[in-house]
Structure formats: C-alpha cells, structure tokens
Amino acid sequence: MEEKKLKKGIISSALKDMGISLSILAAATLAGYVFKAFSLTDSDIIMLYIIAVLVISIITSRMQYCLISSVIGVGLFNYFFTYPEFSLSAHDAGYPVTFVTMFITAFIAGSLANKLKRNILIAEQNAKEKEEAALLAQNERLRANMLRSISHDLRTPLTSISGNASTLISNSLTLDEEARQQIYSDIYTESMWLIGLVENLLYATRIEDGKMQLNRSVEILDDIVQEAVKHIDRTHQKRMIYIDTHDEIIPVYADANLIVQVIVNLLDNSIKYTEDDSVIRISVRKEGDTAVVSVADNGTGIPQTEKEKVFDMFYTGGNRSSDSRRSLGLGLTLCKSIINSHGGTISIGDNEPSGTVVSFTLPIGDVKIHE
Amino acid sequence: MNECLVLVVEDDKPIRNLITTTLKMNDYRYITASKGNEAIMLNASNKPDIIILDLGLPDIDGVDVIEHIRTWSDVPIIIVSARSEDQDKITALDRGADDYLTKPFSVEELLARLRVIQRRHMKSENNSITEFVNERLRIDYVSGCVYLNENELHLTPIEYKLLCLLARNVGKVLTHKYIIQNVWGSATETSEASLRVFMATLRKKLDDSRQPLIQTHIGIGYRMMKL
Numbered sequence: 071m072e073e074k075k076l077k078k079g080i081i082s083s084a085l086k087d088m089g090i091s092l093s094i095l096a097a098a099t100l101a102g103y104v105f106k107a108f109s110l111t112d113s114d115i116i117m118l119y120i121i122a123v124l125v126i127s128i129i130t131s132r133m134q135y136c137l138i139s140s141v142i143g144v145g146l147f148n149y150f151f152t153y154p155e156f157s158l159s160a161h162d163a164g165y166p167v168t169f170v171t172m173f174i175t176a177f178i179a180g181s182l183a184n185k186l187k188r189n190i191l192i193a194e195q196n197a198k199e200k201e202e203a204a205l206l207a208q209n210e211r212l213r214a215n216m217l218r219s220i221s222h223d224l225r226t227p228l229t230s231i232s233g234n235a236s237t238l239i240s241n242s243l244t245l246d247e248e249a250r251q252q253i254y255s256d257i258y259t260e261s262m263w264l265i266g267l268v269e270n271l272l273y274a275t276r277i278e279d280g281k282m283q284l285n286r287s288v289e290i291l292d293d294i295v296q297e298a299v300k301h302i303d304r305t306h307q308k309r310m311i312y313i314d315t316h317d318e319i320i321p322v323y324a325d326a327n328l329i330v331q332v333i334v335n336l337l338d339n340s341i342k343y344t345e346d347d348s349v350i351r352i353s354v355r356k357e358g359d360t361a362v363v364s365v366a367d368n369g370t371g372i373p374q375t376e377k378e379k380v381f382d383m384f385y386t387g388g389n390r391s392s393d394s395r396r397s398l399g400l401g402l403t404l405c406k407s408i409i410n411s412h413g414g415t416i417s418i419g420d421n422e423p424s425g426t427v428v429s430f431t432l433p434i435g436d437v438k439i440h441e
Numbered sequence: 442m443n444e445c446l447v448l449v450v451e452d453d454k455p456i457r458n459l460i461t462t463t464l465k466m467n468d469y470r471y472i473t474a475s476k477g478n479e480a481i482m483l484n485a486s487n488k489p490d491i492i493i494l495d496l497g498l499p500d501i502d503g504v505d506v507i508e509h510i511r512t513w514s515d516v517p518i519i520i521v522s523a524r525s526e527d528q529d530k531i532t533a534l535d536r537g538a539d540d541y542l543t544k545p546f547s548v549e550e551l552l553a554r555l556r557v558i559q560r561r562h563m564k565s566e567n568n569s570i571t572e573f574v575n576e577r578l579r580i581d582y583v584s585g586c587v588y589l590n591e592n593e594l595h596l597t598p599i600e601y602k603l604l605c606l607l608a609r610n611v612g613k614v615l616t617h618k619y620i621i622q623n624v625w626g627s628a629t630e631t632s633e634a635s636l637r638v639f640m641a642t643l644r645k646k647l648d649d650s651r652q653p654l655i656q657t658h659i660g661i662g663y664r665m666m667k668l
Contacts, residue, residue, distance in 0.1 A: 288634035290641040293657040
C-alpha cells in the first residue's frame with residue numbers, strides 16, 4: 071500500500087519534471103522566433119537554449135533531464151533555425167561543430183547548476199540533522215538527570231518501607247503497640263509519597279522536546295477541580311480546602327487528566343509548605359477567552375528571589391518544608407510544561423496578608439449545544 | 442455476618458490478599474479466582490452477589506470475562522485496573538461492568554464501592570415503574586415531573602432524558618458513549634462536549650450543599666449515587 075503510493079509519487083513527479091522541461095524548451099523556441107524576427111544571429115538563439123537547459127537543471131531533480139534537454143535543445147535548434155528549416159539536416163559544413171559545442175556547453179552548464187542545487191539541499195539537510203542531534207542530546211541529558219534524581223529519591227522511602235516491614239515480621243511480638251503504630255503510619259506515608267511520585271513520572275514520560283503529548287477535549291473546569299480535590303481528600307490532610315467556582319459553567323479545551331494532576335501538584339505543594347489547619351482556597355473564573363484557576367494558601371509565602379526558580383526541574387525550596395518530607399522538585403516543572411503545552415501560562419505570586427498564590431490559564435472550550 | 446458473597450478475581454497474590462483481608466475484616470464472605478476461566482466457572486457454581494475483577498488476567502482478557510458472564514448473569518461487576526488504562530475501563534463499562542477501581546486504590550475506597558452496589562440492590566425494590574425516589578430527588582414518570590425536596594424542578598427535555606437514564610441505572614457508572622447513544626441517538630465529538638455542559642447544568646440544579654447526587658468520572662462518564 072505504502073509502496074504503491076510511493077511509486078505513484080515518483081511517477082507523478084517525473085511527469086511533472088518532464089512537462090516543465092518541455093514547456094521551457096518550447097518557450098525558448100518561441101523566443102528564438104522573436105529573436106529571428108529581430109534578425110539576431112544564430113549564436114543568440116543558441117544562448118537561449120543554453121539558458122533553457124540551465125533553468126531546467128535548477129528546477130528539475132535529476133541529471134537525466136539536463137542531458138535529455140541538451141540533446142532536444144540541439145535538435146530543436148537544428149529543426150527550426152538552421153537551413154533548411156523544419157528538417158534535421160544541415161547544409162552548412164560548420165553546423166556539426168556548432169551542434170557539438172552547443173550540446174557540450176548546455177550539458178556542462180546544466181550539470182553544474184544541478185550539482186550546486188544538490189549541494190545546497192545536502193547542506194540544509196546536514197544543518198537540520200545537527201539541530202536534531204543537539205535536541206536529542208539535550209533530551210537525553212534531561213532524562214539522565216531525572217533518572218539519577220529519581221533513583222536516589224526512591225531509595226529512601228523504599229529503605230524505610232522494606233526495613234519497617236521486616237521489623238514487623240521478625241519482632242512483632244516484642245514491639246509495643248505505640249512502636250507498631252508508628253511503623254504502620256511510616257509505611258503508609260512513605261508509600262503514599264511513592265504513589266504521588268509515580269503519578270508525576272507517568273506524566274513526565276509524555277514530555278517530548280519540552281512539549282507534552284495532549285489528549286484534549288472540551289471539559290467542565292468545575293469537574294476537573296472537584297476531581298483533583300477528591301484525590302487530595304484521600305490522604306487525610308489537616309488543611310481546610312475551599313473551592314470558589316462562582317456558580318459558572320466554564321468549558322475548557324484541555325487534557326482533563328493532566329489538568330487534574332496540575333491542581334493536585336499545586337495542592338500538594340500548598341499542603342507541604344504550610345502548617346496544620348491552614349486554609350487553601352481554589353478559585354476559578356473566566357477572563358475573556360481564557361479560564362483562570364488559582365490555588366492560594368496562607369502559609370509563609372516564598373521569597374521574591376526564589377519565585378523564579380520554583381519552576382526549575384529538581385528545585386525543592388531549600389529546607390523550608392514544615393517537616394522533613396522530601397520532594398523531587400518535579401511537580402511544578404511538570405505543571406509548567408503541561409500548562410504551556412495547552413497554550414496557557416502559570417505564575418506565582420503573594421497572597422494577602424501572607425502566603426502564596428499560584429495561578430494558571432487555560433483556553434476556553436468551544437461548545438455547540440445540540441438540543 | 443454480612444450475607445454478601447464476593448468473588449475476587451485477581452492474579453496478583455499480594456493484591457488478592459489485600460482485598461480478601463479487607464473483606465474478612467468487614468464480614469463479607471468471599472471466594473477467589475486467579476484466572477478468567479476459573480472466575481466464569483465459580484460464578485456459575487457459587488452465584489456470588491458481587492464480582493471484583495482485575496482486567497489484566499493471565500489466561501483471558503477481563504473484558505472477555507465480563508462479556509461471557511453477561512450472557513446469562515446480571516451480577517454486579519467492579520473492575521480493577523491500572524491508571525493508564527482509561528480506554529480499557531470504558532470498554533469494560535460498555536460491555537456491562539458496573540463500577541471501576543483504579544490501582545493504587547485505598548481500602549476505604551474498595552469498601553465504599555461495595556456499599557454503593559449493595560445499597561443499590563437493597564433499595565431498588567422500593568422504586569416502582571411509575572416513580573423513582575432517591576433521597577431528596579423524586580421523579581414522577583407518569584406526569585414527567587421532577588421534584589427536589591418536594592419542590593418541582595424545571596428541566597429541559599434533554600435534561601429530563603439524562604436524569605431518567607441515570608435514575609434507571611442508579612449506582613452504575615455510565616460512559617459518555619452510552620449516554621450519548623441513549624439520549625441523542627448518535628455519537629459525535631460535538632455532542633460529547635455538549636453532554637458535559639448539560640450534565641454540569643443538571644448537576645447544578647440538583648445539588649444543594651449536601652452530597653452530590655451525580656458524580657463526574659473524568660474521561661469516563663457519570664453516575665447517579667444511591668443516597
């Protein structure tokens with residue numbers, strides 16, 4: 071099937087090249103008549119044919135066209151312009167030399183032009199390949215960095231989980247209830263952290279060339295926010311989460327699962343960097359043809375100098391986290407590439423009187439209502 | 442002792458242990474199968490009340506198990522699948538599964554899903570053909586009127602059709618495709634977007650500050666909860 075298509079393509083391009091060559095030669099012949107009417111010499115007409123072959127060589131893709139049109143050019147000149155006209159015989163003894171010279175000149179000029187064209191094409195291709203190689207190398211570096219950082223960060227919770235479990239297996243009778251409870255809750259917390267990490271990693275693998283592969287459709291923003299909050303509720307956080315939707319139905323054109331992940335990451339961050347009983351507020355509104363989602367907390371906020379860095383990969387905000395929970399610094403980077411791939415923007419600012427607000431925009435979805 | 446018998450179909454032993462331990466702790470009776478064919482046989486011989494079915498089985502595909510069971514049995518089926526398999530979930534729901542759990546799931550979530558199914562089966566006898574009652578909602582099929590806390594609700598014809606479809610399948614997750622086919626009759630990209638808008642409007646009309654009647658399942662579909 072593919073092969074057939076390819077063959078068809080080759081044939082149609084060959085036909086096109088042939089058509090072009092013949093038209094140019096015909097045009098040269100017509101121009102030759104005009105030259106003759108103005109009583110210009112044979113050599114001027116020969117120049118016309120050489121120019122025609124040059125043009126053909128530049129436009130068409132193969133050497134054969136240059137060769138064949140050189141031959142045809144000589145033939146046409148012989149037929150139309152040498153005595154006796156409209157015949158392929160030539161009476162003047164000098165003509166054979168003229169024909170050979172004309173052919174050689176046309177062919178050499180043509181093949182040089184063709185070669186030049188090829189060289190340019192090759193140079194362009196080389197430049198493109200080089201660019202691709204550079205991008206690939208950059209992606210590889212990014213991937214290698216990520217893998218290194220991930221395997222390092224995976225080791226800690228895995229050590230804790232396997233170690234704790236083995237303690238329970240071998241010493242369950244000697245441990246008192248309080249110690250056992252501590253171990254259970256450690257195992258739970260560490261594995262929840264791993265689950266969160268894996269979700270983000272799954273999405274990070276969809277980034278290619280800094281762009282996310284999207285599976286977009288028209289979704290209701292309110293549904294997306296509700297879904298994200300549902301994910302958070304599961305982990306029993308001691309924070310108060312409010313949602314302001316202004317009772318408006320806002321359709322957005324987005325990959326719903328990815329946007330859920332963005333909001334989950336933002337909520338996770340707000341939880342990670344605030345104390346118990348803090349207030350987290352998600353608000354949703356429409357501004358022209360974009361939708362704006364903000365996640366605000368009343369924590370301690372982020373210093374101005376650090377605001378630019380939070381979207382960098384593997385940046386983890388120093389030691390400011392309220393307890394020693396680890397962070398891979400992948401969350402906000404992922405959020406940024408998800409939002410940018412949607413054609414939106416994400417920004418970080420201060421909440422009043424204290425705390426942080428992260429806002430992002432999404433394009434409004436187009437809905438035709440079918441009653 | 443819970444009278445409910447659950448058939449757990451899962452080939453991964455730790456997950457199977459997790460599910461059966463949870464069931465045991467909550468007084469459910471259970472039987473287990475690690476293969477699809479075994480599940481089909483056990484369903485025929487033991488007639489379980491609920492099946493928990495993992496989609497990735499070693500012998501036959503979970504979807505095929507559903508199809509096989511559905512040829513002669515209406516037993517509620519909860520499927521279990523990994524997160525990246527949205528399409529599999531949709532296929533399984535379209536073939537007759539009732540609900541789904543996404544790995545990793547919490548024990549509370551599993552129990553909640555079981556309760557939803559049980560509640561649906563217990564209360565479904567209370568509803569006659571002429572009337573549907575679900576906590577604050579009442580649909581009078583004869584007059585075509587809908588009441589919320591006994592106040593009449595004004596719904597558009599499409600909203601009414603949507604609500605009736607969800608009510609008929611209360612407790613069950615309905616896919617976008619299923620809803621569109623049953624309400625509009627044909628599946629197009631535009632009607633999926635407009636379905637979301639209709640559902641959002643309908644949900645707003647039905648919700649007070651209490652537990653929502655209609656759940657949205659992003660990328661999958663909708664379900665009316667049996668409250």
